[in-house]
Amino acid sequence: MMGRFCRYLDKVFAFGQKIGSLTDRRKLPRIATAAVWGSVFFLFVLRRGSLNAMESALRVSRRMERLIGQVRPSADRMGDVLGLMEPDQLREFLSRINHRLGRNKALRNDWPLRAAAIDGHEFFCSRHRFCPECSERKVKVKGKKVTEFYHRGVVFHLVGFPMAIPLDVELARPGEGEVTTAKRLLERAITRYGRFFDVVVGDALYMEAPFFTFCRKHKKDVIAVLKGKRALLYDAKGVFSLTKPKVWTEDRVRVRAWDQEGFTTAEGIGSPLRVLHTEEEVSIRERHRNRWVEKTERHHWWWATTLPVSRLSTRMLWRAAHRRWDIENDLFNTLVTHWSLDHCFKHEPTAILNFVLTLFIAFVLLQSFYRGNLKPEPRAHLSLIGLAMELYLGVVTMATCASWIPP
Ligand SMILES: [Zn+2]
Numbered sequence: 001m002m003g004r005f006c007r008y009l010d011k012v013f014a015f016g017q018k019i020g021s022l023t024d025r026r027k028l029p030r031i032a033t034a035a036v037w038g039s040v041f042f043l044f045v046l047r048r049g050s051l052n053a054m055e056s057a058l059r060v061s062r063r064m065e066r067l068i069g070q071v072r073p074s075a076d077r078m079g080d081v082l083g084l085m086e087p088d089q090l091r092e093f094l095s096r097i098n099h100r101l102g103r104n105k106a107l108r109n110d111w112p113l114r115a116a117a118i119d120g121h122e123f124f125c126s127r128h129r130f131c132p133e134c135s136e137r138k139v140k141v142k143g144k145k146v147t148e149f150y151h152r153g154v155v156f157h158l159v160g161f162p163m164a165i166p167l168d169v170e171l172a173r174p175g176e177g178e179v180t181t182a183k184r185l186l187e188r189a190i191t192r193y194g195r196f197f198d199v200v201v202g203d204a205l206y207m208e209a210p211f212f213t214f215c216r217k218h219k220k221d222v223i224a225v226l227k228g229k230r231a232l233l234y235d236a237k238g239v240f241s242l243t244k245p246k247v248w249t250e251d252r253v254r255v256r257a258w259d260q261e262g263f264t265t266a267e268g269i270g271s272p273l274r275v276l277h278t279e280e281e282v283s284i285r286e287r288h289r290n291r292w293v294e295k296t297e298r299h300h301w302w303w304a305t306t307l308p309v310s311r312l313s314t315r316m317l318w319r320a321a322h323r324r325w326d327i328e329n330d331l332f333n334t335l336v337t338h339w340s341l342d343h344c345f346k347h348e349p350t351a352i353l354n355f356v357l358t359l360f361i362a363f364v365l366l367q368s369f370y371r372g373n374l375k376p377e378p379r380a381h382l383s384l385i386g387l388a389m390e391l392y393l394g395v396v397t398m399a400t401c402a403s404w405i406p407p
Contacts, residue, residue, distance in 0.1 A: 002394030006402040016404030024084040036081040044362035051075035079346035082354040090357040113198035120178040125150035133349040159323040166360040201324040209268025226302040231265040236275040254281040259314040
């Protein structure tokens with residue numbers, strides 16, 4: 001399986017050529033950047049969990065040579081070199097992979113436009129170690145106030161596809177607000193992924209005039225959660241109390257939706273907004289002791305958007321807005337639980353960013369191989385985690401070296 005995975009990477013994504021072009025700031029490197037970065041890449045693909053665990057795997061003779069080459073890095077060297085690599089080369093690599101997936105028609109659905117979600121995430125925190133780029137806060141531990149250092153960032157992620165596709169990540173500077181970090185990320189994403197997305201989906205933090213203006217200036221639409229004491233919300237409540245909702249049922253959810261354009265009461269936002277409110281009844285079956293119990297949960301949602309009804313119907317807007325949770329469910333939860341997203345591999349700002357970007361590259365390529373190369377029958381009995389396990393077992397039985405290993 002591992003031989004097949006390597007051939008797939010090289011054939012579809014020119015992996016060998018790309019890994020060979022990676023550089024770092026060392027003057028006279030004894031171990032090539034490709035071997036160091038490749039070790040971190042395979043740490044994620046094979047779910048080794050930590051640099052020390054990867055180093056153990058690298059030290060076993062005739063194990064990783066076919067993927068990394070004869071000269072293999074130590075755990076410390078991997079951490080150090082990742083801190084010396086320019087992150088933009090990894091961002092560009094991730095973008096090339098995502099665009100290739102787009103051209104290979106792996107990113108198709110029945111939506112009239114492409115939505116991407118933006119959300120903040122805390123990568124890790126520590127009470128002992130810190131760096132110049134750490135944010136800090138006071139927390140109470142056993143009645144005493146102590147300082148906690150942490151790193152937060154913003155992740156931009158395509159939604160509405162069976163695969164989780166991260167597009168970019170940006171780390172927050174100390175004391176910086178999430179929306180400011182998000183705008184810095186989006187400036188870059190708009191250049192690199194210009195036609196890749198049409199609308200940015202965000203939570204209630206993004207329901208602010210400067211963010212809406214910023215997106216409209218770049219010809220992107222916005223969907224944001226609407227809550228709190230806002231004139232727009234009161235205004236919409238008033239209008240909706242006099243109108244009849246649209247009703248439909250989808251995936252065990254009964255939806256009553258109020259949807260109206262032309263609200264001009266959002267402070268500072270020049271163009272009129274459309275507001276969608278839904279009341280959702282979700283039927284849930286739960287196991288209580290020895291029997292199944294049917295339960296109904298009721299949820300209320302409010303969103304504001306720049307998208308007119310002519311571009312996105314009520315039902316599609318409801319779907320796109322809800323898929324923002326993809327970023328929580330598919331990407332963050334999966335990567336934190338199974339791919340050590342929140343593990344601190346090396347507490348150094350550039351290294352933190354490069355580890356996250358390498359993980360994103362590994363995760364997209366793994367999913368792409370899983371969906372694009374495995375037949376439905378074997379895939380039915382194999383999870384993505386199972387595939388990582390199969391690949392690890394496959395390292396031992398690889399017949400030839402990966403194409404990027406010099407003879
Ligand atoms: Zn730090």
